[in-house]
Amino acid sequence: MxxxxxxxxxxxxxxxxxxxxxxxxxxxxxxxxxxxxxxxxxxxxxxxxxxxxxxxxxxxxxxxxxxxxxxxxxxxxxxxxxxxxxxxxxxxxxxxxxxxxxxxxxxxxxxxxxxxxxxxxLPRPNLLICGASPVAIALADLARRMGFFITVCAPAADHTGFGETDRLIDGYAIPADGSERDYVVIATQGRGDSAALKAAVEVPSKYLAFVGSRKKAAALKTELAKSGVSSSQLETIHAPAGIDIGAITPDEIAFSIVAEMIEIRRRGQRTL
Known part of the structure; x- marks a missing residue:
């Protein structure tokens, strides 16, 4: 024995x-x-x-x-x-x-x-947040309390803006140890949008979302397409990120994103 x-x-x-x-x-x-x-x-x-x-x-x-x-x-x-x-x-x-x-x-x-x-x-689902915007900071806090493993990809100088996280990465490069089970949210909001989004579409993920307007997302997709990103990769981007609950504040937007990730994570697990 x-x-x-x-x-x-x-x-x-x-x-x-x-x-x-x-x-x-x-x-x-x-x-x-x-x-x-x-x-x-x-x-x-x-x-x-x-x-x-x-x-x-x-x-x-x-x-x-x-x-x-x-x-x-x-x-x-x-x-x-x-x-x-x-x-x-x-x-x-x-x-x-x-x-x-x-x-x-x-x-x-x-x-x-x-x-x-x-x-x-089961391992904690991994959420990679690109950016250090107010939405990114609120999302890191709320998603961690919901059981996500939080990885923040942002310039090192912006790391101090976050509370407790699991991993901090300097810049917008997505770590190579990711998997198709990962959740990725681009919350750069004007600071490195294109670089972060281009890095994100190159790696497998379960959920990839962009925090921004439909107009901004469309413009970025056009830019990425011109740089050689395939249409199938661009189709994986959820934009705007989150469930439409009329969110306005960073906390509300973060809440809508976490709700969408939980819905995807639990899909098919709950029986009536």
């Missing part, structure tokens, strides 16, 4: 690297089962167990399937693995979900019951 400290060290390592994983914990066992309550396993997005143990093949398939699904929709699951006769008593079928519990059939000779809680651990 792996030591608890090994699993905790791995969890800490994955979190520091921003790598998504699921933590499976056995919360209850009835009759004879290979794993006992408290047993844990760390499961990666590809379905592999990198540390820990939750029993043999009787439980592995159902738990791994639940872990993969949890990492997609961000929702925790309770998996109850039971022998066929117990499923019949509860009038449920293997693979059925009822009252938040996913039922699976235990086909091992032990015929025990095991309940496993599967919790997805």
């Amino acid at each position: 792996p030591r608890q400290s090994d699993i905790l060290d791995l969890i800490s390592d994955y979190k520091s690297k921003g790598e998504p994983f699921a933590l499976a914990t056995v919360v209850r066992t009835v009759s004879v089962t290979a794993a006992k309550a408290g047993a844990k396993a760390v499961i990666r997005a590809d379905g592999t167990i990198t540390e820990g143990w939750i029993g043999g093949g009787c439980a592995r398939g159902a738990v791994l399937r639940a872990a993969r699904e949890a990492l997609v929709d961000g929702q925790s699951r309770l998996v109850s693995i039971q022998p066929d006769e117990r499923l019949s008593e509860h009038q449920v079928k293997s693979g059925e979900t009822r009252d938040g519990v996913v039922y699976a059939k235990n086909m091992c000779p032990s015929q025990g019951t095991m309940d496993v809680f599967v919790e997805p651990v």
Whole structure:
């Protein structure tokens, strides 16, 4: 059996690297089962167990399937693995979900019951803010409180205008360690608009928005097109940034942008 400290060290390592994983914990066992309550396993997005143990093949398939699904929709699951006769008593079928519990059939000779809680651990979404305008400063503050990892790209002399952030970069160059899951907002507002926007369209992102009027955004897109930026890249730009709530002040504009990012982030996760 792996030591608890090994699993905790791995969890800490994955979190520091921003790598998504699921933590499976056995919360209850009835009759004879290979794993006992408290047993844990760390499961990666590809379905592999990198540390820990939750029993043999009787439980592995159902738990791994639940872990993969949890990492997609961000929702925790309770998996109850039971022998066929117990499923019949509860009038449920293997693979059925009822009252938040996913039922699976235990086909091992032990015929025990095991309940496993599967919790997805997802990295904080990364928001890159280009610029040090009042909107940029308000956005960094509000988005951080909403759980975003904040990276600010702005001239070093402007960094002092920000409150608490996670990373500060001198200038408008987008860091090379980004991914298609990143959110990028250009809030330069007249100071380096073209340079920041051109750098942003060259990197993958989940959301790219420009803080400014439609007229200003159209002019910048025309300028970027002349410099060789493709039409498909230009189409990824949300302009003006944020949900239309009639925002006027920097705080209100920041609020509308955060609301739009949350809508995109949570899209498809909430069920009625």
